[in-house]
Amino acid sequence: RTVYLDGRFVPFEEARVPIMDRGFLFADGIYEVSAVLDGRLVDNAAHLARLDRSLSEIGIANPYTIEAWTRLQIDLVARNGLTEGLVYMQVTRGVAERDFAFPAAGTPPTVVMFTQGKAIRANPLAETGAKVITVEDLRWKRRDIKSVALLAQVLAKQSAAAANVAEAWMVEDGVVTEGSSSTAFIVTGDDRIVTRPLSTAILPGITRKAVLRLAAEGGLGIEERPFSVEEAYAAAEAFYTSASAFVMPVVAIDGRPVGEGRPGPRTRRLRELYLAMARES
């Protein structure tokens, strides 16, 4: 297994980051995840654009151009012989003596990339559908930044794991913000797809954007608005999206079946449309 660290491709076992790395000490960094299907990156330009934006929002200069990132990703995928899975990218504010304020200008960021094999298309959970629970959203107020500070999501996902379900939907003021690592959607009885509008309250999901475009092209109605937990319980269908899950049907929320308790027809259709799009990217 080969990973990328600070300008070099190195064996996984040899890749080490100093203890003074600000990612380790402060979670002072940004990450991004792109899917790989049939050896090709899916919707990758949008992921790299979001990486650039996240870095800019916290004042880290993007170390590479979009073209350079893309070349490195393609090289890493090839070196690892990856056909299906993920490419993980992380940039931290670098290594410096511990002090909350930014280190001296010119401190090089730490750049890490690695691949993970994962069945995304042939994920058995997509056939049966996933169960989710709801948890309180404990996060900070800039969730539009893809920060490596993920403690609230770690705790949310662990609550899901402890409850033997796949995902936790986070709730604030009675409405669902998003999943711990995904965007949350419901489908209403009158066939409308509902998901929260973009704001600082959620991550602007790249899969979300593609799915909304595909839904619109497919003639499905879309409502970008918050939805309550009660509305989700009563929804005809529910699903979540992410680079690693694509479109994942939700068949139970807090132990209550959604609709008939099986993946719904609109959700299945959106998953098919997304897979077709991914094949072409």
Ligand code: PMP
């Ligand atoms: N929301 C959160 C909190 C996430 O961590 C993720 C996955 N990174 C998403 C949404 C989905 O985003 P994307 O479709 O870009 O993977």
